[in-house]
Amino acid sequence: MNGMGIMRRAGICAGLLVISAGRAWSGGLAEHALEWPSGAELLRVLTLQDYNTRVVIIGAGLLGLAAGLIGTFLLLRKRALLSDALSHATLPGIALAFMLMVAIWGDGKHLLGLIAGAAVFSVLGTGSVMLIQRHSRLKDDAALGIVLSVYFGLGIALMGLATRMESGNAAGLSSFIYGKTASMVFFDALLIGAAAVVCILFCLLFFKEFTLVCFDAAYAASQGWPVGRLDFFMMALVVVVTVIGLQAVGLILVVALLIIPPSAARFWTERLRSMLWLSGAFGALSGLVGAGISALMANLPAGAVIVLTASLLFILSLTFGTARGLVRLGLERRRLRLKINRENLLRELYEWFETRCGTSDPGFNECQLLNAPGRPELLSLRAWTPAHFRRSLRELQSAGLLKKISSDAFGFTPEGLAKAQAVVRKHRLWETYLITHADIAPGNVDWGADEIEHVLDLDLIATLEQVLTATRPAGMPQSPHELAASERNV
Amino acid sequence: MFGAFFQPSAASAAMAGPADIPLWVEDLTVAYHRKPVLWDVDLSLPEGKLIAVVGPNGAGKSTLIKSILNLIPRASGAVSIYGRPYAIQRHLVGYVPQRESVDWDFPVSALDVVAMGLYRKIGWFRPVSRRHRQAALRELEKVGMAPYARRQISQLSGGQQQRVFLARALAQDARLYFMDEPFAGVDAATEKAIVALLKELQSEGKTCVVVHHDLQTVPTYFDHVVLINMRVVAAGPTQDVFTEENLRKTYGGKLTLLSQALHEYAQAPRPSPGKKGGGE
Numbered sequence: 195m196n197g198m199g200i201m202r203r204a205g206i207c208a209g210l211l212v213i214s215a216g217r218a219w220s221g222g223l224a225e226h227a228l229e230w231p232s233g234a235e236l237l238r239v240l241t242l243q244d245y246n247t248r249v250v251i252i253g254a255g256l257l258g259l260a261a262g263l264i265g266t267f268l269l270l271r272k273r274a275l276l277s278d279a280l281s282h283a284t285l286p287g288i289a290l291a292f293m294l295m296v297a298i299w300g301d302g303k304h305l306l307g308l309i310a311g312a313a314v315f316s317v318l319g320t321g322s323v324m325l326i327q328r329h330s331r332l333k334d335d336a337a338l339g340i341v342l343s344v345y346f347g348l349g350i351a352l353m354g355l356a357t358r359m360e361s362g363n364a365a366g367l368s369s370f371i372y373g374k375t376a377s378m379v380f381f382d383a384l385l386i387g388a389a390a391v392v393c394i395l396f397c398l399l400f401f402k403e404f405t406l407v408c409f410d411a412a413y414a415a416s417q418g419w420p421v422g423r424l425d426f427f428m429m430a431l432v433v434v435v436t437v438i439g440l441q442a443v444g445l446i447l448v449v450a451l452l453i454i455p456p457s458a459a460r461f462w463t464e465r466l467r468s469m470l471w472l473s474g475a476f477g478a479l480s481g482l483v484g485a486g487i488s489a490l491m492a493n494l495p496a497g498a499v500i501v502l503t504a505s506l507l508f509i510l511s512l513t514f515g516t517a518r519g520l521v522r523l524g525l526e527r528r529r530l531r532l533k534i535n536r537e538n539l540l541r542e543l544y545e546w547f548e549t550r551c552g553t554s555d556p557g558f559n560e561c562q563l564l565n566a567p568g569r570p571e572l573l574s575l576r577a578w579t580p581a582h583f584r585r586s587l588r589e590l591q592s593a594g595l596l597k598k599i600s601s602d603a604f605g606f607t608p609e610g611l612a613k614a615q616a617v618v619r620k621h622r623l624w625e626t627y628l629i630t631h632a633d634i635a636p637g638n639v640d641w642g643a644d645e646i647e648h649v650l651d652l653d654l655i656a657t658l659e660q661v662l663t664a665t666r667p668a669g670m671p672q673s674p675h676e677l678a679a680s681e682r683n684v
Numbered sequence: 685m686f687g688a689f690f691q692p693s694a695a696s697a698a699m700a701g702p703a704d705i706p707l708w709v710e711d712l713t714v715a716y717h718r719k720p721v722l723w724d725v726d727l728s729l730p731e732g733k734l735i736a737v738v739g740p741n742g743a744g745k746s747t748l749i750k751s752i753l754n755l756i757p758r759a760s761g762a763v764s765i766y767g768r769p770y771a772i773q774r775h776l777v778g779y780v781p782q783r784e785s786v787d788w789d790f791p792v793s794a795l796d797v798v799a800m801g802l803y804r805k806i807g808w809f810r811p812v813s814r815r816h817r818q819a820a821l822r823e824l825e826k827v828g829m830a831p832y833a834r835r836q837i838s839q840l841s842g843g844q845q846q847r848v849f850l851a852r853a854l855a856q857d858a859r860l861y862f863m864d865e866p867f868a869g870v871d872a873a874t875e876k877a878i879v880a881l882l883k884e885l886q887s888e889g890k891t892c893v894v895v896h897h898d899l900q901t902v903p904t905y906f907d908h909v910v911l912i913n914m915r916v917v918a919a920g921p922t923q924d925v926f927t928e929e930n931l932r933k934t935y936g937g938k939l940t941l942l943s944q945a946l947h948e949y950a951q952a953p954r955p956s957p958g959k960k961g962g963g964e
Contacts, residue, residue: 270790399809406800410786416753416779417804417856418771464836466791 235490247489253383254481254500257439260390261448262455262477263397264431266470269456270408271428275335276323278449279342280429281436283319284312285349285445288370289356296359305382305441308370312437312445319345320429373444373497382441389438393431397470404428405466443497450501451477458508461515476511480504534648535578535586540595540614541621542575543567543606545673566603621647623658625674703767706731706860706891707752712761714744714751721747723915725761729908732889734882736896736906736922740935743913745895746782749862753779765860775804778858780849782865788838794848795833798823801855823851826884828877843874850881861885861892868897879905902926 268277291311292302302308319341326337356367366374397404406414407424415421432452439448459472484500513520551561573583587604590596595610606614624647701708709727713720722744729735737745750756752763754770765773778801798820799812806816824830827847832840837848846866853861866878882892882905893910896902902909902922909925911917911934918930 272787402803402806402810402812403808405792405796406803409790409792409797410781410800412750412755412781412785413779413800413852415755416774416777416781418774419803460791464791465793466796469791 244489247486249380249383250378250489250496251482251485253378253386254442254485254496255478256383256390256481257386257435257442258451258455258477258479258481258500258504259474260386260393260477261435261439261451262459262473262475263470264393264428264435265452265477266456266459266466266473267397267404267408267428268432268452269460270466271425273429274449274453275338276320276429277432277436277452279323279338279345280316280320280433281440281445281448282342282349283322283345284316284437284440285346285371286352287311287313287315287318287349288367288440289349289352290315292356292367293352293359296356302356302359303366305385309385309437309440312370312440313433315345316433316436320433369444370440371444371446372495373440373442373447374495378442386438386442389434393435394474396427396431400424400427401467401470443500447497447501450504451480454501454504454508455480458504458511458515461511461517461519463517476504476507480507530648532586532589535582536590537617537648538576539572539583539586539590540610541617542572543596543604544611544614544618546572546575547605566599566605568602568604572604617647620655622673623655627658629674701728701762701764701767704731705729705764706766707893708764708767709752710762712748712751712763713759714747714756715759720759721914722751725912725916727910727916727919729891729893729910729919731891732886733891733908734886734906735891735893735908735910736902737893737910737912738896738899738902738934739912739917743934745912746864748912749779749864749893749895753777753862775856776859778853778856778861780853780861780863780866783842783846783849783868788840788845790837792837793834794824794829794837794840794844794851795820797837797848798851798855801852804856820851820855823854824848826854827851827881841871843870846870847874847877850878854881859890861890863892863894865895865897867894867901899931 268274288308288311291308294302294311295304295307296302322341322345323337326332326340327334330337332340353368403419403424406419407421407428411421411425414424435452436445436448439451443451455476456469456473458476459469462472463469480500480503484503485496487503488494488496488499511519514522516522546567547561547565550565569583569587573580578586587596590610591598594607595613596604597607597610599605701710705728707727707729709725712722712725712727714722725748737748739745747756751758752770763770765776770777795817799816801823802812802816802819806812821830821833824833827850829844829847829851832844837845840848850863850866853863867875870878882894885892894906896906903926907922908920909922910919911925911930913934917934918925
């Protein structure tokens, strides 16, 4: 069914994950030696005794929550990568705001000013992407790549100028690139908290409107919803989360907090509302745990650890997610394969007996006892691998559908016979349908029916019976073609 | 306060057609990247009919509908729905987009999608209530999809997805419906369900404009036809307009059509939309 789509999505997400994990590593892990925490430190962090730790952990948690919520809509609007370009575009804004503030006040380290500069440039960056998309024939990915790298390059150049300014205390300005949670003060946490509350409120308030625009923007526009303005508002919330997240996780990694939690949440649910809350919870958890770990290990940068925590949640979701996790899909596929195997074996065995003993006495009679096929004979009927075949045989035996007649020959139990009849019936109904209604040559129907018969549902079978048995006697239909079992008569 | 900020600006009501005509189009021209897709379309469609819009690929059938619904900008021309611009008359219009236009992997159920047809009625910020869900379920029943209401939409077949889209438009309770290729790639059961639905809508006096690609079924399903290939080739009752001659003109290649059009322009003054519409 949609297995391929899910696999592809999983691949894309995994790719993103690798990229962000790689960035996290280059973001600082490799620069320092690790210091393991002592027991007393561990206790202090876990019980949130330390004021600073408390501020940082709660701030990071709220940031994760806000990012997870608005990230859900960002992902569903298929703008995940736009947010990456947007966050990279903040860097020249930060540098310019710093230089401007130094020129005016002599000191450039006012957080609100820097954030305002970042916000202005993230909007400029988004606008540039949209301009390129609208007025050139460049594809979206090229537009994103160009804007991302140009703004980031400009930002790095301006950063260089800013740090060379004589006054203004530019040290620590580069923490916006990789993030520095530890430098968070109470005011920052308050700012993040306020933004998170705003985000939660608006995601709830606009839930219906955002959903509609994400699902079917053209329909929304036809109904008179102001799609452009709703889109703008949605991106504005993304900008808010991005700029307040800059200080904590850095502009390179903040996109991970927007994308990874909702991607992970999608594996657990098919409902948007649950996905929204789950994504918020994943984001908050990543923030809390990541900041906590980094508080314990002084040299571990929090931004990187937060993203790695989110990545871990993602991998767990990808694997074990109850809605579309790989384990569940794998189990479903395996269950179907085994069912197909079982049904094929039952049908072959039934047709084996049918060609030798006829269908007049479907019970277990003398003829069937005498003609019971052995393992090699059954194996020769289909392209079964011996291992597969043995497993199916064992399974049918333990399910009470087959029994050993002599040392190595098999026959049906009464339940097995009933089950086999049902399977054969389905197969032949479908074959007859293909011949009478789809104009497929009798010689070719066996294979076609073989593919589909295992997934026919009861309704369809009832309909087929109605359509086909009107002109035919009831009971087991004849096979419309020669049976393989008889061709390879042993 | 947000409601005011998000209100769409009402389009100017300068040009208007007759108030009893569901759809009236004059001089409509649409261009993508300077290449005209629709050229000087004049239409006047009668009320209470099932109307097929027929033409070859790239003839501008979907573009026509989208430009009527203000989804793509018009280079020139005017459209009126029951005598007034679309921006004012939206509540009278239901829209069924092409099925491929959305991502069916989206985490919503069939019922959620149908409820979207009620969003305008529900209004800003208010959640979908139990009453609205029940209304949506009734619309799903009309297209035979009630048993699938809680299914995530990717778990539906193509035909079932199409029926969900139809139910969403029904929920809008419109007088004029635009349907973009509702019969494309659907199973026989869905085709039957759609046809029954169209007849029912017609018996309620509603007008349906349907982009259709299967020429064989046009005479059985529709009583009015618009043949289109960049410009309107012919429009009117099926028995008058759906002729071999007209079809040949519609599908016979753009070059002949263009030269013919230019010839007509040189010959006579432009016919008014009333005459072109088949005199209904």
